[in-house]
Amino acid sequence: MRISNSPQTRTGVLSLGRTYSYANSLTWDLGDTATGGSLTQGARTVYVQWQDGAGNWSGVRSDTIILDTTPPVVRAPNASLRNGNIVASASESVPVTVAWSASDTNGVAGYEARRSENGASPIGVSLPSPATTSITRYHQPGLTNWRYDVRARDRAGNVSGWATGSQFSVGGYQETAPDISYSGYWTPGSYSWFWGGKVRYSGVVGRRATLTFQGSKVGWVSTRGPNRGKAEVWLNGVRKATVDLYAPKLQMRRLVYTASVDNSVSHTLQVRVLGTKNAAASNTYVDVDGFVLLR
Numbered sequence: 616m617r618i619s620n621s622p623q624t625r626t627g628v629l630s631l632g633r634t635y636s637y638a639n640s641l642t643w644d645l646g647d648t649a650t651g652g653s654l655t656q657g658a659r660t661v662y663v664q665w666q667d668g669a670g671n672w673s674g675v676r677s678d679t680i681i682l683d684t685t686p687p688v689v690r691a692p693n694a695s696l697r698n699g700n701i702v703a704s705a706s707e708s709v710p711v712t713v714a715w716s717a718s719d720t721n722g723v724a725g726y727e728a729r730r731s732e733n734g735a736s737p738i739g740v741s742l743p744s745p746a747t748t749s750i751t752r753y754h755q756p757g758l759t760n761w762r763y764d765v766r767a768r769d770r771a772g773n774v775s776g777w778a779t780g781s782q783f784s785v786g787g788y789q790e791t792a793p794d795i796s797y798s799g800y801w802t803p804g805s806y807s808w809f810w811g812g813k814v815r816y817s818g819v820v821g822r823r824a825t826l827t828f829q830g831s832k833v834g835w836v837s838t839r840g841p842n843r844g845k846a847e848v849w850l851n852g853v854r855k856a857t858v859d860l861y862a863p864k865l866q867m868r869r870l871v872y873t874a875s876v877d878n879s880v881s882h883t884l885q886v887r888v889l890g891t892k893n894a895a896a897s898n899t900y901v902d903v904d905g906f907v908l909l910r
């Protein structure tokens with residue numbers, strides 16, 4: 616039998632091919648230049664013909680395969696706060712969503728993630744499935760710096776280098792923190808399922824709670840429920856959102872508003888009680904359970 620990377624024949628025989636004893640399979644080099652090969656990426660064709668005992672050559676048959684020796688291009692993982700995530704009650708820790716992506720001409724087969732604490736050697740982070748492109752992990756507020764790295768593998772098994780995310784730490788402000796100023800009276804509320812066991816709430820139009828902070832991401836922690844009303848959220852004096860806190864069933868410790876900001880300067884995030892509500896809601900209450908931050 617004779618194999619070639621080139622379809623070229625002379626008198627019916629693959630002229631650039633190599634001759635082998637008959638076999639059902641053998642290892643073949645697409646990059647062998649003597650047989651017309653190269654490392655050109657993409658769809659590649661291999662040509663084969665067979666010889667009988669009398670020396671007659673068969674016609675040429677071929678098959679194609681994708682040659683891919685180029686690893687995926689992976690983008691660094693990005694840590695953020697996501698609306699709807701729930702702050703943990705007991706440890707007071709904060710849900711941080713880390714997301715990433717990669718591209719490859721022939722498709723990405725999967726990812727590996729690892730995490731470093733205060734610059735120490737990274738340890739592996741298990742992913743729910745190889746194709747996972749975001750995870751949510753709980754991190755305690757404090758001085759610890761976290762960093763996530765990701766690498767990607769393509770369908771041919773080529774693995775990219777590690778793409779390194781930015782370091783971040785997590786901040787948490789309970790409703791009594793000195794970084795929050797209130798206008799008008801906000802009623803203290805106490806219940807074990809609140810974040811840290813307590814909130815401040817008001818249903819009166821014009822009542823405001825203002826957090827002054829510096830970081831890259833900020834989130835407002837509040838309560839949704841049958842008797843919760845509507846509030847506006849203002850960032851640096853600009854109205855960003857109207858949040859309707861009504862829900863048919865009580866939802867504690869929710870991130871109900873999140874934003875990304877420039878971490879090189881100080882910002883204000885202000886909650887303004889509107890005194891209005893969803894038609895289905897029984898009251899206009901708005902809770903400040905706290906605020907969270909990525910620095």
Ligand SMILES: [Ca+2]
Nearest residue numbers: 683685719769
């Ligand atoms: Ca590839």
Ligand SMILES: [Ca+2]
Nearest residue numbers: 810811813904
């Ligand atoms: Ca609280």
